[in-house]
Amino acid sequence: MQVKTFRGPDTRTVLKQIRAELGPDAVILSTQNGTENGRSCCEIMAALEPPSGGNRLANPEHPDIAAPLGGTYPGWKQMHQEWTCLKEHLFSVLKPQADYNLLSPRQRQALEYLEREEVLPEVAMHLWRTMKNAPEKSILEELRSIVAVKPWTGRHWPEKLHAFVGPHGSGKTSSLLRLALNLRREFPNRRIALANADQHHGKGRLLLQHYAELGEFPFVDLRSPEDWRRLLRETYDMVFIDLPGLPAGNHLDAWLMDKEISLKGNCAVHLVLSPHYSNTILQRFIEKFQVPALSSLIWTKLDEAESYGSLVNIGYSTRLPVSALSYGTSLSSSLAAADHQNLWKLVFTHRLPTPLGGGPERPLH
Numbered sequence: 001m002q003v004k005t006f007r008g009p010d011t012r013t014v015l016k017q018i019r020a021e022l023g024p025d026a027v028i029l030s031t032q033n034g035t036e037n038g039r040s041c042c043e044i045m046a047a048l049e050p051p052s053g054g055n056r057l058a059n060p061e062h063p064d065i066a067a068p069l070g071g072t073y074p075g076w077k078q079m080h081q082e083w084t085c086l087k088e089h090l091f092s093v094l095k096p097q098a099d100y101n102l103l104s105p106r107q108r109q110a111l112e113y114l115e116r117e118e119v120l121p122e123v124a125m126h127l128w129r130t131m132k133n134a135p136e137k138s139i140l141e142e143l144r145s146i147v148a149v150k151p152w153t154g155r156h157w158p159e160k161l162h163a164f165v166g167p168h169g170s171g172k173t174s175s176l177l178r179l180a181l182n183l184r185r186e187f188p189n190r191r192i193a194l195a196n197a198d199q200h201h202g203k204g205r206l207l208l209q210h211y212a213e214l215g216e217f218p219f220v221d222l223r224s225p226e227d228w229r230r231l232l233r234e235t236y237d238m239v240f241i242d243l244p245g246l247p248a249g250n251h252l253d254a255w256l257m258d259k260e261i262s263l264k265g266n267c268a269v270h271l272v273l274s275p276h277y278s279n280t281i282l283q284r285f286i287e288k289f290q291v292p293a294l295s296s297l298i299w300t301k302l303d304e305a306e307s308y309g310s311l312v313n314i315g316y317s318t319r320l321p322v323s324a325l326s327y328g329t330s331l332s333s334s335l336a337a338a339d340h341q342n343l344w345k346l347v348f349t350h351r352l353p354t355p356l357g358g359g360p361e362r363p364l365h
Contacts, residue, residue, distance in 0.1 A: 003047045011225070011260055014044045018257075022048045028257060103128070104135035110348075111139065117347065118309035120279060123316050144340055147315030150296055151337035152179060152324040154186050157296075159268040161239050164298075165252060165289045166272035168245035171300035173204045175272050175326050177211050178335040180240045184215070190237040195220040197228075197261070198244035208242055211331070225260035252289045268295040270323060275305040279313050286318055296323035303327035308347045325353050 004022070008014040011031070018026050026046045033042050100108045111131075115124055126146065131137045150156050162179075166172040180192055194212045196205045196219075205221070212219035220231050222241070231239065246255060256263060263269055271289050273282060297320050299311055304327075315322060322343060328334035333355045336342055342353030 003045065005043060005045045007041065007043050009040055009042065011042045011044070014042050015257065015260065018044065018046045022046055026257070027253070028262070031262075099132075100128070102132040107131050107135070107137070107139055113348065114139075114309065114312065117307045117312075118279070120309075120313045120316075123312055126316070140340075140344055143312065143344065147312055147343070148319065148321035149338045149340055149343060150321035150323050151339055152182070152296075152298075152335075153337055154183055154190075157268060157323070159266050160237070161241060161263070161267040163241040163243050163263055163267065163269045163293070164272055165243045165269060166245065166298075167277075167285055170245075170272045170274050171326060172245070172272040173208055173242050174331065175270075175298050175300055175324070175335070176240050176242055177208070178326065178331055179324065180217065181215065181331060182335065183238065187237075191218070191235070193218040193220055193231075193234070193236040193239045195222055195231060195239055195241045197222040197259075198242055199223060200244055204242060222261075228259075228261050246288060250288070253291050256291070263291060263293045267293050269293045270296045270298050271320070272298045272300055273314070274301040275299060275308055275310045276301060277310070279310055282310055282314055283317065286314070294320065296321050298322075298324045298326065300326040302346065303352060308350070311343065311347060327352055 006014045006017045006021075008017060011033070018028075026048050028044060028046055031042070031044050033040070035041060100111070103111065111124060111127055114127070123146070127139060127142055130142050131139065164172050164176045176194070180194060183190070184192060194208055194217045196208050198204055209219050209221075211217075218236070220227070220234075220239075222228055222231065243252070244255070246252065269289075269291055271285070271294060273285060277285070297314065297318070299322065302308075302325055311322070314320075322338040324335055325338050325342065325346065326335045336353035336355050345351045346353060
């Protein structure tokens with residue numbers, strides 16, 4: 001890792017130095033502001049991970065193939081394409097060698113169902129390896145080991161700052177509102193604020209502000225680094241922050257550095273995704289929004305999806321826990337805290353989970 005300290009009269013000037021010398025993939029390690037000879041001074045320590053040891057996405061099968069965090073080094077795109085092609089060829093050869101007769105009838109039926117749900121070959125092969133010649137093993141137990149859950153409750157998520165990221169149209173803003181409303185029901189005396197950092201899409205900002213007023217939540221518009229610093233000084237118990245979807249080619253860590261926003265310490269970032277996207281596109285979203293504070297997945301628009309294999313695929317490749325499941329248009333009765341029971345009911349029976357606050361389960365079809 002290349003580490004260097006930069007100095008200048010103010011934060012913005014130093015950040016420009018860092019971007020010019022280390023590029024957009026640099027990671028801010030520390031920031032100190034003070035005075036020197038009676039003048040303001042800013043000192044920032046930044047680091048750049050070399051291509052051979054970059055900060056990587058978690059992939060239990062191929063840890064040496066994952067992309068660097070928040071960006072790409074020269075030749076990465078071509079190497080990634082070549083590896084993807086090679087992987088497809090490898091699994092086309094290995095898949096026929098996976099003798100499903102080594103599974104019990106129940107295991108084989110469940111695995112074949114998951115393949116119809118578009119679970120990736122590497123996931124199917126992993127499950128086959130762990131269950132072959134072991135008829136007593138349950139496929140649900142194996143799925144629990146590769147797809148984690150961490151239910152959305154105040155007990156499981158005590159962090160002060162909760163930032164929501166995801167592609168445009170994934171239901172990021174509505175998920176934020178649903179979770180804030182449910183947390184208020186769980187802890188009515190907590191002071192919860194809603195904050196908007198997306199200055200590119202006015203509709204989402206107006207929606208968030210509108211419901212903040214209706215729900216009597218404090219609303220904060222984050223337009224500048226000073227707005228962010230002022231927010232951190234406030235005595236809110238919890239803050240829900242709506243971050244932008246970002247244009248193609250942009251990465252969240254570079255955007256945060258440019259805006260002088262730090263999502264470190266008492267903070268959790270939640271990635272909002274929909275199973276409508278292909279597995280390839282979902283993996284690109286993971287790369288785009290990967291930051292150290294990324295803590296959970298929220299799956300939305302589940303009532304509109306035809307299959308749910310992507311919930312298994314992304315859980316397997318990232319090891320990020322699923323925290324919430326969302327569906328429908330209601331803000332009060334269309335979100336469930338994730339647990340293994342409602343997750344596997346959704347995947348295997350296409351049955352929507354019981355929303356927070358109660359209500360019946362609903363079959364999709």
